Amino acid sequence: MKLSGKPDFKDSLIRLALKNYSPLDYSPQLIQLLAVLYPENDFHGFNKQDLHRLINDAVCQGYRGEQVLKYALFKQVQKKNMVAAFEMRVNKSRIDFLTINGHTTGYEIKSALDNLDKLAKQSADYQKVFEFNNVVIDKCHLKSCLAIVPEDFGIITVAGTRKSIYRTAVLNNNIDPAAQLSLMTKRELDVYFDQAALNDAEQVNKNFKKALKARYQERWSFVVAHSVSILPIDIQFFFNTNIDPKYIYPS
Template identity: 30%
Template sequence: MKNSSQLFNKLFTQKVFGELVNKRTHPIFHEIVEDNLDNPNLHSNGEIVSTLYTLMAKSYRNEYFYQNTLLNSLLLGKHSVRTTTALSQVPIGKAVADFLLINGKAVVYEIKSDLDNFDRLESQIQAYYQAFDHVCVVAPESSFPKLQAMFSEGPVGIYTLTKRNTISATYKKEPIVDRSKLSHQSLFKLLRKREYEHIVYSYYSFLPKATPVFWYEACESLFSKIPMDQAYPMVLNTLKQRVSAKQEHLIDVPYPLRSLAYFSKESGANPASLQSFLTQQYGR
């Protein structure tokens, strides 16, 4: 692969790929194709996307590659879109959770790709435990000894990605539940206005009497008095509702694009538009 690493990062994003599917063209897509493929006009867009993803797998396994592998391996391979919800880029304190799965429990997956370092890892882990009770680091298989030394005695899980791009069954440590650091404040900050209003009303059967200026603080004050063993499951159930059943068509989306489709804010990339783009000959 030629020097297009930054372009690959931009291509596999909601903004760029959404425009590409809807408008059938985008300069980033064409630049990557022209730089890396010979005779692209002989292939469909779908064939080219698959080839580009294969190039990423061999030479540039970035955060999107890891996230897409987790979604395919865990959400579609181990669980189900009917019973499990995935969220991405969830702000928690000064950290941002890369990937989150919620079914009967919630697990935060912190991605440390082949291109990342561990400089902020411990502070990120501490932040995640204030909002969720299972945390797992996902990294290349070569990082397992270092991660094992860091987390062998604690509840943090470790998943590693093999050179064959599968989740390793050998170099792996399952996360263990730890609710000792859960914080009402951190949980409340995860919620949108209608979500925390619903939780407060469900528990108390009323909402606070407060002006709009003090509404957030009033709702947070009531939420903070809900026992954690009840507040935490209520928050998980609320977060689980954020992704609708429209994602059930996901299995029909090509493997390289499933994470983009699942997290799309526009109906998971309209299936008809996506299929039309993928079957279209490149450059037409």
Template identity: 25%
Template sequence: MGTNNVVLNRLFTQNVFRKLINDNENMTFGTIVQRYASDFGEKKNGELISEIYNFMSKSYRNEYFFQNTLLNKLLLGRHSVNTTIALTQIPIGKSKADFILINGKAVVYEIKSELDSFDRLNTQIKDYYKAFNHVCVVTSENNFNRLLNILDGTPVGICVLTKRDTISKTLKKDMIEDNSKLEHQAIFKVLHKGEYEAIIKQLFGKLPKASQVFYYDECYSMFSQIPIFEAYAMSLKQLKNRNHILRNKIEKVPYELKSLMYFSNPSSQDYENLEIFLQNKFRG
């Protein structure tokens, strides 16, 4: 499916997005508009983005499409940006978590769209459980039964993005909390320096005195002494301090671009630049 549509994967990326809102043009955007939009010479950029996204909804639901739907339906639809944060592309072992949602608990969502294979799924799930205790695979309706068979008897959940781009209430497998595979090292590697320093200082009252070469290892040595579930709970509190987004700002961003804007760590100027870009006519 969609071999000729692979170019769409390049549009909804941070690199292209930054160039669009800062420079108001980009070769990738221009190529895609001319291929997928009609009467593009008369339309504003915002209208063209919407038209392209609508095509994706019907014919090419790629990883960005799934990720953006999760952000809109779960973070912005069910939760609050004041109490819940999302993370993306977090390295865990040999894998990268597509989407992590953290509120009272943390859930790793692994996206398996119609365009993906399940070849690495087992490895990815094993990696995720080393750093987080809830894992859910997000897939399409067509993949549900196959995935249900693969994940039968495991704590891994399944949620389905329906053909109407909603999250199904019936086609699903509930997640089960699994703390048995949590590892200090995997959790520690998810944390930024300031985050693991805050945990160590809180519990030990001090940071290690070591040269720069050995400082990281000394910090990990102290972190590894903390009981695993306590270390995990404290790490989630630190992670929740990332990605502070103002609801009144993100609400004004078009649905199609919310994920890109959320994960770009936007400044007030970025929001202004985006608004200007969306209102400008296409310059092809």
């Protein structure tokens, strides 16, 4: 895939391309997106797999958005004995990444391109349901973040390709069993919570973890098993759909 000219990897252009990108796009749509990033090239001779890969490479090399940070979290835990999930709904918020093993650990991402307008509300929602909570932030947000998130939240800073643990998460003592139960489906309530469990906060938390692990086990195992074939920017799509990558990236 030899290209000519210098690519235009401005954050604004990559963000626009990502906004219009879907792993389900056909070649003509992918070519339109690539024409914005590589204006001096003609992509009509490229197969669909190569087109996806070029978009992925542009994002991973020249973008500071959340897709890159989500994949970094995936790589960090994919070989560990745990289950994880992307974008779990928590009240009116959505935690970007969650791991479930002996504990529930949430990660909220705020890239250099994000603002912190919702962070206080998100932090309050996550503190009600998860045992450990973290924010993964671009270093530019550190001062503002310290004034917003609770003291038991971990803070991981990102500067370019470097990550640093600014503050380690502490076990959360503010879990609300009612908030945890509100996130369960009717079936999960029937399977994991009898009347005795409903009246015991410690048991609610224990069964909450069991239910989440069962909910996400199959989807997580799929993306781990197929990770070699999945492009980083598409990892959440495959987690949600469990479509065989060969149908998305035909050569």
